[in-house]
Amino acid sequence: MPAKGKHRRPKSSSLHRGIAAVGTGGAVLVLPVLGATAAGAATTGAAQAGTAVKPAATPDTHVVAAGDSLSKIAREHSLSGGWKKLYEDNRGVLGDDPKLIHPGLKLTLGKKSTAEPVKKTAASPASVETAAAPAKKSYTNNLDGWIKESLDIMARHGIPGTYEGIHRNIMRESSGNPWAINNWDVNAAAGTPSKGLLQVIGPTFAAYHVPGTSTDSYDPVANITAACNYAADRYGSIDNVNGPY
Structure with a gap:
């Protein structure tokens, strides 16, 4: 405790300290000085304010x-x-x-985004099971849908062919009727009539049947994929077939 009659000299902060200067009239002037710490903070803040964060590019x-x-x-x-x-x-x-x-x-x-992935919260077993099993792709039950489903199966098995090539041959062979059957040519006389969209005989269908498709040669998707598999083996692709095959 300070002695009676005396007073502590108050501390001066960096913002209030001054420099004593003698003016022309002999009076003392106190000039405030900006503290080094405050000046540095102001400089840093200005630098940060002028820095723009460039967002990650979306590919x-x-x-x-x-x-x-x-x-x-x-x-x-x-x-x-x-x-x-x-x-x-x-x-x-x-x-x-x-x-x-x-x-x-x-x-x-192009280059994939380098942005950090969003952190995931713990998922329940049900949500994990749903994420692991993506929805099965659906196709329309018509000629367009049968060709598109066949093309997807063919792609997984490395069988060449295009939509146009398949469609062109179907229209020539069956006019798009999956139940079409030829009961009058040499194959029919031998007991193996041509059937389905691409008019495939039984032995050819069995030899070129693609795993994962129906074993019924009248099935549109099974008929198309088997016929395209046969055409790829014999002609290089169903696209190269422009007449009876």
């Missing part, structure tokens, strides 16, 4: 259409690194074979 995408290939997509979008870079960026979607590309796949073009 473009391309939805695969019938007739597309990785090289065609890379060429159309002028991608650096060509189809190989496109394949590496989308390996999780395309799988191990870059040739197995089919309509409906969504591909990322």
Whole structure:
């Protein structure tokens, strides 16, 4: 405790300390000095205010259409690194074979975003099960839907063919009738009439049946995929068939 009659000298902060100067009239002037700490803080704040955070770029995408290939997509979008870079960026979607590309796949073009992934909270067992089992792709129950489903199956098995090539041959062979049957040609006389959309005889259907499709040769999807498998083996592709085969 200070002695009676005396007073402590109050502390002066960095903002209130001054420099004593003698003026022309002999009076003492006190000039405030900005503290070094405050000045540094002001400079730092100004620097931070002027710094803009550049958001991560969002990559473009391309939805695969019938007739597309990785090289065609890379060429159309002028991608650096060509189809190989496109394949590496989308390996999780395309799988191990870059040739197995089919309509409906969504591909990322260019460099992928480097932004940090959103942290996920713990999911319940039910939500985990739903995420692990994506919804099955649906197709219309008509000629358009049968061809598109067949093309997807063919892509998974490496069987070449396009929508136009399949449709053209179906219209020539059966006019789009999945129950069409030929009871008058040499095959019919031998007891193996041509059946279905692409008029496949029984032995050919059995030999070129694609796993995962129906064993009924009248089934539209099974008939198309078996016929395209046979055409690929004999002609290179159903696209190369322009008459009886």
